[in-house]
Structures are given as C-alpha cells and as structure tokens.
Amino acid sequence: MKMKGAEAIVKALEKEGVEVMFGIPGGASIPIYDVLYDSSIRHILTRHEQAAAHAADGYARVSGKVGVCSATSGPGATNLTTGLVNAYMDSYPVVAITGQVATIFIGKDAFQEADTIGITMSATKHNFQLRSVEEIPTVVKNAFTIASTGRPGPVLIDVPKDIQEKEGDIKFPKKAEIIGYKPTLKGHPRQIKKAAELLLNAERPIILAGGGVILSGATDELRRLSDLLGIPVATTLMGKGSFPEDHPLALGMVGMHGRKAANYAINDADVLLAIGCRFSDRTTGLVSCFAPEAYIIHVDIDPAEIGKNVNVHLPIVGDAKQVLKDLLKFLREKIRKGHETEWMRKVMEYKKEFQPKMDYKDVPLKPQKVVKEIMDTIGEDDIVVTEVGQCQMWAAHYLARTKPKTFISSGGLGTMGFGFPASMGAKIAKPDVNVIDIAGDGSFLMNCQELATVVENDIPVVVAVLDNHYLGMVRQWQELFYNRRYSAVDLGNTPDFVKLAEAFGAKGIRVENPEEIGPAVKDAFESGRPTVLDIIVNPEENIFPMVPPGRCLKDIIEG
Amino acid sequence: MMEESHILTALVEDRPGVMQRVSGLFRKRNFNIDSISVGHSEKKGVSRMTLTVTGDDKVLEQVIKQLNKLVEVIKVSKIDKSDCVARELALVKVVTKSENIRAEIVQYANIFRGRIVDVRKDSLIVEITGDSAKIDAFEKLMESYGIKELARTGITAMTRSSK
Ligand SMILES: Cc1ncc(C[n+]2csc(CCOP(=O)(O)OP(=O)(O)O)c2C)c(N)n1
Numbered sequence: 069m070k071m072k073g074a075e076a077i078v079k080a081l082e083k084e085g086v087e088v089m090f091g092i093p094g095g096a097s098i099p100i101y102d103v104l105y106d107s108s109i110r111h112i113l114t115r116h117e118q119a120a121a122h123a124a125d126g127y128a129r130v131s132g133k134v135g136v137c138s139a140t141s142g143p144g145a146t147n148l149t150t151g152l153v154n155a156y157m158d159s160y161p162v163v164a165i166t167g168q169v170a171t172i173f174i175g176k177d178a179f180q181e182a183d184t185i186g187i188t189m190s191a192t193k194h195n196f197q198l199r200s201v202e203e204i205p206t207v208v209k210n211a212f213t214i215a216s217t218g219r220p221g222p223v224l225i226d227v228p229k230d231i232q233e234k235e236g237d238i239k240f241p242k243k244a245e246i247i248g249y250k251p252t253l254k255g256h257p258r259q260i261k262k263a264a265e266l267l268l269n270a271e272r273p274i275i276l277a278g279g280g281v282i283l284s285g286a287t288d289e290l291r292r293l294s295d296l297l298g299i300p301v302a303t304t305l306m307g308k309g310s311f312p313e314d315h316p317l318a319l320g321m322v323g324m325h326g327r328k329a330a331n332y333a334i335n336d337a338d339v340l341l342a343i344g345c346r347f348s349d350r351t352t353g354l355v356s357c358f359a360p361e362a363y364i365i366h367v368d369i370d371p372a373e374i375g376k377n378v379n380v381h382l383p384i385v386g387d388a389k390q391v392l393k394d395l396l397k398f399l400r401e402k403i404r405k406g407h408e409t410e411w412m413r414k415v416m417e418y419k420k421e422f423q424p425k426m427d428y429k430d431v432p433l434k435p436q437k438v439v440k441e442i443m444d445t446i447g448e449d450d451i452v453v454t455e456v457g458q459c460q461m462w463a464a465h466y467l468a469r470t471k472p473k474t475f476i477s478s479g480g481l482g483t484m485g486f487g488f489p490a491s492m493g494a495k496i497a498k499p500d501v502n503v504i505d506i507a508g509d510g511s512f513l514m515n516c517q518e519l520a521t522v523v524e525n526d527i528p529v530v531v532a533v534l535d536n537h538y539l540g541m542v543r544q545w546q547e548l549f550y551n552r553r554y555s556a557v558d559l560g561n562t563p564d565f566v567k568l569a570e571a572f573g574a575k576g577i578r579v580e581n582p583e584e585i586g587p588a589v590k591d592a593f594e595s596g597r598p599t600v601l602d603i604i605v606n607p608e609e610n611i612f613p614m615v616p617p618g619r620c621l622k623d624i625i626e627g
Numbered sequence: 628m629m630e631e632s633h634i635l636t637a638l639v640e641d642r643p644g645v646m647q648r649v650s651g652l653f654r655k656r657n658f659n660i661d662s663i664s665v666g667h668s669e670k671k672g673v674s675r676m677t678l679t680v681t682g683d684d685k686v687l688e689q690v691i692k693q694l695n696k697l698v699e700v701i702k703v704s705k706i707d708k709s710d711c712v713a714r715e716l717a718l719v720k721v722v723t724k725s726e727n728i729r730a731e732i733v734q735y736a737n738i739f740r741g742r743i744v745d746v747r748k749d750s751l752i753v754e755i756t757g758d759s760a761k762i763d764a765f766e767k768l769m770e771s772y773g774i775k776e777l778a779r780t781g782i783t784a785m786t787r788s789s790k
C-alpha cells in the first residue's frame with residue numbers, strides 16, 4: 069500500500085489498538101498531527117511533555133496496555149525524558165513518538181535539533197530512529213512488542229520530518245521479529261520443585277511481593293499460595309495491591325517507611341520467596357543484614373535482577389504468574405494442611421503490637437488522619453495515586469489497598485510531579501472509578517499546569533494536597549540528620565490552591581478540620597469535576613516509622 | 628572474590644548506535660572495560676565485539692546479563708582463557724636516525740615475529756600481533772628507544788573448540 073510516513077505511523081498505532089495518546093505537537097511532528105486530525109485515536113493535549121509521558125505511564129499502569137505519548141523534536145523530546153526514565157525504573161510499557169529534524173539536517177545543530185536517541189538511550193528499554201518509510205510498520209510493531217513483553221519498559225521512536233512526509237510502499241507485519249530478544253517466561257521445573265520443597269519445610273517462610281506480581285497478573289496465584297501454606301506476605305512499594313492488605317497474613321509494605329511488622333518478620337524469616345521485585349535499597353535497608361537468616365528464593369522475569377543487589381540462593385527466571393502456577397501444582401501434590409503455626413501466630417502478634425495509629429483529632433490536621441479519612445471514603449476499586457515525599461509515604465504506609473492497580477506511585481525514580489498527570493492517565497483508562505492523587509504542595513506545583521488539561525478534557529480527577537508549606541521529606545531529613553538546618557525547604561508563600569484550581573476552571577475546596585475531610589472527598593467525587601482539595605496539615609509532622617539510611621530493616625525507629 | 632580480567636565476545640546487530648549502547652551500558656553500570664574491538668562476523672548484518680573486562684565473578688555475571696538485555700545484542704559468550712586464541716595488533720613508531728638502533732629494532736621485531744611496515748630516514752613503524760603479554764613486552768622494550776606513537780587495537784578472541 070502506498071502511503072506517507074506519517075500515515076503509516078498513525079495506521080500502525082491504530083493497528084496496535086491504541087485508543088489514546090498524550091502529547092504536544094511542534095514543527096517536527098506536524099505531519100503526524102495532521103494525520104491524527106482524522107484518526108480514531110483520541111489525542112489529549114497536555115500542557116507539558118513531561119506530563120504527557122507520566123499520563124501515558126499512569127494509563128499503562130491501570131489499563132495493562134501500552135501507554136503512548138508524543139512530542140516534537142528538541143525541547144519536546146527532552147521534556148519527555150523524565151517521564152521515560154520514570155516508566156523505565158518501574159517497568160511500565162510506554163511508547164513515545166518524537167519528531168526529529170529532517171534527515172539532511174541531522175548533525176547540523178538545526179533548529180530544535182536534539183540528539184534524542186543519544187539522550188534517551190539509557191532512559192528507555194530500547195529506541196529507534198527511522199531511516200526509511202518502508203521500515204515504519206516493522207519498527208512500530210517491534211517497539212510495542214519490546215515495550216509490553218518480558219520486563220516491560222518504555223520505547224522511543226524518533227521520526228525525522230522527511231520520513232513523515234515521504235511516500236513509501238507499506239506492508240504491515242503480523243508479528244514482531246527481533247533476533248536478539250526472547251524473554252524467558254517459564255521457570256525451570258527443577259528450580260520450582262526445589263522452591264516448593266523449601267517452602268514446605270520452612271518454619272518461618274515469608275513472601276516479598278513486588279510490582280512484577282501486578283504486572284504479570286499473578287495476584288490470584290499469590291493469594292492461593294499464601295492461603296495454601298499459610299505464608300505471610302509483605303510487599304514492596306510497587307507491590308502494594310498485589311495482596312489484599314486486609315488479609316490476616318498481610319504485613320503491608322516493607323522497607324524504609326514500611327510497617328514494623330513487615331520489617332521484623334523479614335528479619336526473622338528462614339525462607340524468603342521474593343517475587344517480581346528488584347531489592348531496591350529503599351526496600352532492603354542495609355543489604356548485609358537484609359533477611360539475615362533466610363534462604364532467599366528470587367523469582368523474576370529479568371535474569372539480570374537476580375544477584376544484582378542481594379545474594380540469592382535459589383534463582384527462578386520466569387514470569388511471576390507462570391512460575392506461581394507451576395509452584396502451586398507441585399505443592400498441591402504434597403499438600404500439608406495449613407494449620408496455624410507458631411510463626412503465623414508470631415506474625416499476627418507483630419501486626420497487633422505495631423498497628424499504625426491514624427485516628428487523631430488534631431488541628432492543624434495530622435496527615436495520618438487525612439489518609440485514614442480518604443481510605444474510609446473511597447471504594448476498593450477506586451485508584452489512589454501519589455506524588456513523592458512524605459505524602460507518598462503516608463499513603464503507602466497507612467492506606468491499605470486490596471486490589472492490584474489501585475495504588476499508583478513513582479517508586480524507582482521518585483519523581484515529584486508524577487502523580488497528577490498519572491492520575492489523568494489512570495482516569496482515562498478507568499473512567500468509572502474515582503481517582504485521587506495524594507499530593508504534596510511541592511510536588512503538585514511541578515505539574516499543576518495540567519489542571520488546564522483535565523478541565524478542558526473533562527477528566528474529573530481529585531488532587532488531595534497535603535499542604536505543609538514544606539518540601540516535607542527533605543525537611544524531615546534535615547531535622548533528623550542535619551541538625552535542623554532547614555536549607556531550601558520552606559515553600560514560603562505557596563499559592564492559594566483553591567484559587568489556583570478555580571483560575572483553571574476546576575473546583576477547589578479548603579479542608580482544615582478532621583470532620584471536613586471525608587465530606588470534601590465525597591463532594592469532589594460526586595461533583596464529577598476536577599477538584600483540588602487544599603488540606604492544611606501540620607507542617608512539622610514527620611513520617612515514621614523509619615529505617616535510617618544505611619541501617620538494617622530491624623533498626624526501624626519511631627519518632 | 629578475586630578481581631580478574633575476563634574476555635567476552637558479543638554478537639550484535641550491525642546497526643548505528645550499537646557501540647554507544649554497549650559503552651553506555653558499561654558507564655551506566657559502573658563496569659570496568661579495558662578494551663573493546665569490533666568488526667564484521669561471518670554472518671551478514673552481524674558484528675562481533677570482543678570485550679575485556681575487569682571484575683570479580685559477580686561483576687562478570689552482571690556484565691553478561693546486562694549485555695544480554697540490550698535488544699541488539701544477539702549472544703554473549705565468556706571466552707575460556709585457557710582454550711582460546713586471543714590476539715591484539717599494535718603499531719609502534721620509533722623515531723631515530725641511528726643506524727645501530729634501527730638494526731637493533733629490526734632484530735627485536737624479528738624475534739617477536741613483528742614486521743617493519745614503514746621506514747623513513749628518521750623513523751620506522753613496527754607491526755606486531757600476539758597476545759597482550761607479548762605486546763606488553765615488546766612495548767616495554769621499545770620504550771627504551773622512545774616510542775613516538777603507539778596504537779593497540781585491543782584484544783580480539785575466539786575459542787579453539789569446534790562449538
Ligand atoms: C523532581 C524531583 N525533585 C526533587 C526531589 C527531591 N525530593 C524528594 S521529596 C521532596 C519534597 C516533596 O515535597 P512535597 O511534594 O511538598 O511533599 P511532602 O514531603 O511535603 O509531603 C523533594 C524535593 C524529587 N523527589 N523529585
């Protein structure tokens with residue numbers, strides 16, 4: 069079929085089932101946007117390319133599909149980069165299409181030329197620069213395949229303007245063909261059998277579930293495994309929602325701001341089954357004293373994760389869901405009835421002893437109370453997104469989630485400004501549930517321009533700003549570890565967030581008292597309008613418990 | 628664990644940017660790369676890289692795994708140093724007008740099975756191939772005459788077995 073490059077790109081995206089893309093056009097991508105004008109793909113014009121990438125990422129996290137974003141050459145592409153690294157660190161599938169100056173101008177420092185391929189080489193799982201019109205369908209197919217299979221991640225396609233405009237003979241392939249790319253999905257049966265035996269003979273087994281469990285859709289299998297053998301489950305930040313946190317054996321999040329019960333249980337365990345997690349330093353604390361008594365089994369789809377941060381005794385490379393299925397098969401043959409063990413009792417005692425306290429009446433409000441009220445107001449299918457900082461850790465620590473893909477947070481990169489645009493992507497992926505971004509005032513200001521986008525496109529997300537007038541997390545570290553020398557953390561004269569919302573045509577509500585929180589959240593949801601809740605919280609409040617940097621999980625301290 | 632020098636070969640797709648991906652990976656992951664050489668392989672569209680890397684077994688394992696993750700890397704193999712042919716080529720330029728010194732250099736080049744590939748009134752270039760130890764030794768020898776320029780290709784290697 070004869071068509072122009074730009075048409076071929078949009079056709080290829082349609083063939084991949086793309087329903088929505090986020091982006092901003094520019095000189096080097098006008099031909100693509102000209103074709104989008106007539107396309108069935110819904111284009112959401114964000115007000116910053118970083119937000120477009122985060123929105124695509126948020127969409128991917130909730131829909132399970134590939135999120136798509138686009139930008140023009142030069143500044144457009146560089147603005148996308150933070151969002152790409154963010155998706156890369158958390159392993160979510162995003163495809164970015166960037167315009168590029170025409171082939172003959174490449175390397176000439178042409179207007180709005182940036183070395184997008186060079187810049188994003190380490191920001192993506194892979195990237196392509198198009199050299200001909202004819203290769204477009206193959207490259208797009210391969211890009212979507214690489215983004216969404218194995219360990220997912222972002223892929224960028226850089227399209228010089230002349231390639232967009234040139235006509236070529238286009239054939240769409242059915243399948244991707246990439247010689248050097250073949251993810252391992254099925255775990256080695258002998259290793260899985262060994263794991264089964266270890267778990268059956270363990271006295272103090274524990275499961276550490278990461279984001280990979282959610283990505284592979286293995287939450288049912290995880291639940292079955294825990295129920296079958298009575299194994300307590302702790303999760304990483306990314307794994308939140310992989311195991312219902314109201315389950316008697318759920319320990320909640322582990323790590324620097326994890327639950328004490330989770331940290332202590334990991335410290336006591338004799339067998340640790342880690343699934344789809346990468347042992348980030350925020351999860352493990354000091355590695356040399358992480359799970360010191362445990363025989364560690366690590367299931368991951370990425371072979372390079374095994375042995376990278378933590379020494380593993382039994383590696384299993386494979387997709388979490390497949391491996392867990394096979395593991396369950398082995399176990400069912402040998403089932404030992406799951407009576408309550410001494411270990412289970414101990415874990416439950418830990419849970420009882422270290423129940424987080426959330427119910428405060430204080431004014432100014434305690435953030436813990438705000439999180440509690442939000443938790444009590446939302447439904448189990450509603451989606452909680454977070455920004456980064458204390459706000460994020462209050463949400464992750466206190467706010468229990470029971471279903472996968474209902475807790476969305478920037479884990480690996482810790483990107484302030486992620487939450488709001490990601491909420492927008494989440495809401496588009498699932499318009500029928502409520503989406504609330506638990507934000508810090510600092511983080512929200514990093515992408516608050518997207519209020520224009522959500523108002524314009526009628527995307528009713530709610531931003532709950534925990535307004536403490538501080539870059540709170542940094543202030544907390546300065547308080548604890550730098551003699552209270554508060555350097556560059558006072559946000560001083562922050563804007564009136566209610567007026568800010570109203571200026572954009574959104575709804576704004578100020579919340580100052582405990583009894584106002586729930587009704588304000590409800591009001592926001594029911595209004596069907598994008599809403600900013602300006603929740604005035606105690607500026608000096610800290611997030612505890614905490615494992616001081618460089619210390620063991622068991623050294624977790626209270627304030 | 629012991630820090631050691633290892634030889635790896637990687638078959639990679641012959642595409643623009645592949646070298647940057649590989650070298651960028653080493654920088655990003657803080658791996659130590661001693662040399663890297665690249666050229667065509669027996670297959671069209673496939674290049675072969677030889678890398679020498681210093682690190683303990685854990686580092687080596689990570690290097691191999693991370694290289695394998697690059698989409699354009701087709702296959703990575705560790706070369707067994709006791710069962711391989713590893714060669715490097717060096718060009719050594721020495722500047723001298725002395726007939727005696729020239730004669731000495733020619734003699735040494737012969738002993739090392741090197742070749743004189745260029746002679747001028749005041750300089751000569753020796754080409755020498757061999758394993759790195761041999762080239763190190765020759766380089767040392769030539770240093771006493773004053774090396775004007777030295778170019779080493781880095782190691783390229785192949786296992787001996789038929790596999
Ligand atoms: C883009 C970016 N810049 C800087 C940081 C460093 N940082 C981490 S937390 C934080 C403070 C966040 O402040 P705010 O959003 O108000 O949340 P709070 O901690 O006050 O709840 C900063 C500056 C970051 N994570 N991301």
Ligand SMILES: [Mg+2]
Binds near residue numbers: 534
């Ligand atoms: Mg703040």
